[in-house]
Amino acid sequence: MSLPPAILQVLPALDAGGVERGTLEIAEAIQAAGWRALVASAGGRLVPALEATGARHITLPLATKSPFAIWRNAAALADLVRAERVSILHARSRAPAWSAWLAARRCGIPFVTTYHGTYGEGFPGKRLYNSIMARGDRVIAISRHIADHIRVTHGLASLVIPRGVDPRRFDPALVAPERIAALRAAWDIPPDAPVILLPARLTRWKGQAVLIEALAEIPGAIAVLAGDPQGRDAYVASLRALAEQRGVADRLRIPGHIADMPAALLAADVVVHASIEPEAFGRTVIEAQAMGRPIIAADLGGPRETVEHGVTGWLTPAGDAAALAAQINAALALPPEARAALGGAARSRVPTMEAMQAATLGLYRELLP
Numbered sequence: 001m002s003l004p005p006a007i008l009q010v011l012p013a014l015d016a017g018g019v020e021r022g023t024l025e026i027a028e029a030i031q032a033a034g035w036r037a038l039v040a041s042a043g044g045r046l047v048p049a050l051e052a053t054g055a056r057h058i059t060l061p062l063a064t065k066s067p068f069a070i071w072r073n074a075a076a077l078a079d080l081v082r083a084e085r086v087s088i089l090h091a092r093s094r095a096p097a098w099s100a101w102l103a104a105r106r107c108g109i110p111f112v113t114t115y116h117g118t119y120g121e122g123f124p125g126k127r128l129y130n131s132i133m134a135r136g137d138r139v140i141a142i143s144r145h146i147a148d149h150i151r152v153t154h155g156l157a158s159l160v161i162p163r164g165v166d167p168r169r170f171d172p173a174l175v176a177p178e179r180i181a182a183l184r185a186a187w188d189i190p191p192d193a194p195v196i197l198l199p200a201r202l203t204r205w206k207g208q209a210v211l212i213e214a215l216a217e218i219p220g221a222i223a224v225l226a227g228d229p230q231g232r233d234a235y236v237a238s239l240r241a242l243a244e245q246r247g248v249a250d251r252l253r254i255p256g257h258i259a260d261m262p263a264a265l266l267a268a269d270v271v272v273h274a275s276i277e278p279e280a281f282g283r284t285v286i287e288a289q290a291m292g293r294p295i296i297a298a299d300l301g302g303p304r305e306t307v308e309h310g311v312t313g314w315l316t317p318a319g320d321a322a323a324l325a326a327q328i329n330a331a332l333a334l335p336p337e338a339r340a341a342l343g344g345a346a347r348s349r350v351p352t353m354e355a356m357q358a359a360t361l362g363l364y365r366e367l368l369p
Contacts, residue, residue: 005087005368006036008080010096012063015044016228016257017201018283019092019116022142022163022356026090027055029357030364038084040077040096062096070095074102081107088112088367094119097132110367114140115158117280118149127153138363142281143302161360162305163281164353170262170290179263187224187253187267194221194332197268199261199284200275202229202254207274207298208239213321216246218328223248226264228257265291270331273297276319282306289313289350292343294331296324312346 007030014020023039027050030037037055042063050057060076061069077099081089089104090112091097097113104111113136120126133139134154141147141158150158168174189195196218200206208225215223229236236254243249258264261284265271271288273279278301285303288295295313297303307313314331316323334342 003085004035005364006038006084007088007090007364008038008040008077008084008086008100009090009092010040010062010077010100011092012096013042013044014039014046014050014057016046018163018281019114020044020046021283022114023092024050024053024055025164025166025353025357026360028053029361031055033361036084038080038086040080062093062099065095070098071102073099074106077103078106081109087369088364090114091133091136092116094129094132097135101132101135110137112136112138112140112363112367114142114161115146115150116142118146118278137367140360140363143305145278145302145305146280159359159363161356161363162351163283163286164351164356165286165290166353167290170265170287172262172266172291175262175266175291179260180267183258183260183263183267187222187255189222189253189267193251194269195267196221196223196270196272196328197226197264198223198272198274199226199258199264199287200273201227202232202236202239204235205275205277207276207319209242210274210276210319210321210324211272212239212242212246212248212252214325214328215243215248215251217322217325218332220251221269221328221332222251222253224253224255224264224268226255226258229254261287262291265293268293270328271295272324272328273303274318274324275301277301279303285313286350289346292340292347294334294339294342295346296327296331306351308345308349312342312349 027037031054040058040060043059047057088110089100091100092114113133115133119130139158141160147158147160243252271293275298281302297307298318299315300318309315316327
């Protein structure tokens with residue numbers, strides 16, 4: 001009896017983030033289709049969740065950018081392709097993509113990439129390094145913003161498959177009040193204080209400093225910067241120092257990684273996306289919309305495609321703390337019926353995980369022998 005098709009996805013690691021979550025969601029869809037889902041990475045906290053879908057994880061040192069390691073990983077991936085009779089290799093990040101491309105060429109199977117970012121070109125050789133993401137037999141762009149970047153940078157047309165929200169997790173009706181109360185208690189939120197949540201990994205371009213600057217103009221509110229610091233202790237220290245300078249240190253919370261994001265979003269009165277560089281898509285934006293929360297996003301990159309200003313959220317100039325403060329104050333002043341109407345409009349228009357999965361499986365079917 002012939003084996004069902006096997007799809008092997010490769011990425012650096014399985015910790016937290018949009019790339020990782022998308023990998024799990026596609027692995028689940030592959031398994032549900034009766035195929036075999038394989039994922040190779042250096043491992044991480046999401047491996048158990050991946051394996052719970054029925055997919056198999058293979059641990060390889062794919063997070064390294066060393067040319068020698070890339071070559072060695074290519075050999076390991078080629079061996080895996082042959083042993084598991086893999087039908088398609090799907091890469092989601094540049095260093096693993098080089099290994100996967102080499103393995104796919106050696107084994108004569110289709111190579112797919114998902115282009116997850118605009119990838120800077122500030123160093124010599126960076127354009128060549130980045131170009132691997134445009135060498136797929138099919139190239140997936142996660143937004144029209146990224147599709148435009150691929151066309152301008154590589155002269156290539158791509159297939160736009162937006163990220164989507166999992167309704168089994170991001171549904172307000174599924175979150176018990178105790179989960180919300182537990183998070184607010186963990187954050188030490190006073191009973192009547194409004195909460196402004198910025199969910200993003202702690203790195204400069206995500207704009208945490210912009211929110212801290214804005215917080216000085218938002219009386220009584222608590223700002224929660226929820227995200228994995230990823231070893232950026234100096235950056236976290238600089239945020240705390242800025243809060244001290246602006247006199248808002250007592251109203252700043254930096255709790256680190258939060259596993260229960262649906263409850264975190266419902267624990268917030270306003271959710272903020274404050275990136276100062278274009279976001280490829282902005283998954284936290286649509287997750288906030290799915291939970292019916294007022295979302296304020298920087299007016300650049302992917303969120304322009306998912307936030308309709310004044311209808312499903314608001315857009316503010318990137319890096320403009322005064323404009324952000326004014327919009328947050330306006331959002332906090334909304335009467336309950338206006339807040340409910342905005343939340344309902346956002347929930348009705350949010351892109352879904354099911355649509356993303358169906359489109360990706362359709363692409364795979366085109367490539368299967």
